[in-house]
Amino acid sequence: MSASILWFRRDLRLRDHPALLAAAADGPVLPLFVLDPALWGTSGDVRRAFLLRTLRALDADLRRFGPGLVVRSGRPESVVPALVAEVAAQAVHVSADFGPYGAARDARVEEALGDVPLVRTGSPYAVAPGRVLTNDGRPYQVFTPFHRAWVDHGWRAPAESDPASVDWVGAPSEDLPAEPDVSGVDLPEAGEAAALARWTAWRGTPYDDVRDRPDLDATSRLSPDLRWGTIHPRTVLADLDARNPHAATFRKELAWREFYAHVLHHWPSSAREYFRPELRGLPYVTGAELEHRLDAWTQGRTGYPIVDAGMRQLLAEGWMHNRVRMIVASFLVKDLHVEWQHGARHFMRHLVDGDLASNQHNWQWVAGCGTDAAPYFRIFNPTTQGKKFDPDGGYVRRWVPELTDPSVGTYPEPIVDHAEQRAATLEAYQLLRRHGG
DNA sequence: AGGTGTTTCTG
């Protein structure tokens, strides 16, 4: 018997897989979920729980069509040779999704596969990272021209794939880790069916004028599904009519996700390093003061209601409204003078939608050191932002109940004075510019 | 995807 190996590295989707369906025509398919220990080890309990639920939901999907699913742990580069040794005699194809981690890493994976033919099932993007380039073949560093070129490039319609037509083989996923105890945490339902239901229930609702209002909770909540691949952006894009302003704005948000995947693909080191290193020389806090500030920020006890509401939502749901993400990030970097990597790490640990490309580059955007970054002097005022985007205070009251009900607890005094810290940040920035960093 | 202080316009 010959089997195709379907290797899900980061994108777990089953639908929109024409290459998989073509491979399946040559023989049964052995799905392999790779749980990267690096990903697993840096994830908090909420993120782990959601990932496991996603895997289990997909496992259940597969069991309807075949004997089961193989799950292995290990770095892709090391697990693939072991797997190939196990089934080399049977393998016809290996299907692999390539994330936005750069051509060097992809090349290592291909090398590990040796002579086993590789079926590229495509990326979890409408346009694969690396495909959208300027006329002279260079990668875009600014969103607006990228967006135009991305739309011009276009994407195919989603595949009319039917997992029932795939002949799945493999062993049950008994070696899935146990799910951490997350009782009391409000997690979305995981899996493809839930993702599709989420999308069809949400699409067509107002977006353009309410997407910045965390109190209205009007966003799609599709980010965990896009992250783990339980829905494909092409499925979403096919349902959008760009003549509708709501749809056009939403499509632009999908384009931001593709833009940052593209940036990480071309500059893999930007996941850790400053894309523009000029701002590395700013006076960021270290040592005990760093720990103290990070602690107050992560626990939602900074004394700024909109910041604390967001940080508490993150711990409670593994998710935070996008407008609030920008506010808390700006506050950490520009009011608390903490280097952006600390905040990015906390987000990746807890967000159920945490994606390396989007997360790191949005943090770099806020810090002013990324591609197409906000100018460094753009500093959010947490009070003004709260008034503007949570005008009735509904969001803040939900997550910071002690503001209106003192029996719940005592709300802390502001950890720093925003006006003072804003002035200090601008002064440090000017010093840096004068002395050339 | 901003904020702030100042000037200018408007009713």
Added chain:
DNA sequence: AGAAACACC
């Protein structure tokens, strides 16, 4: 007085 425009960070 308040909105809108502007310059600068």
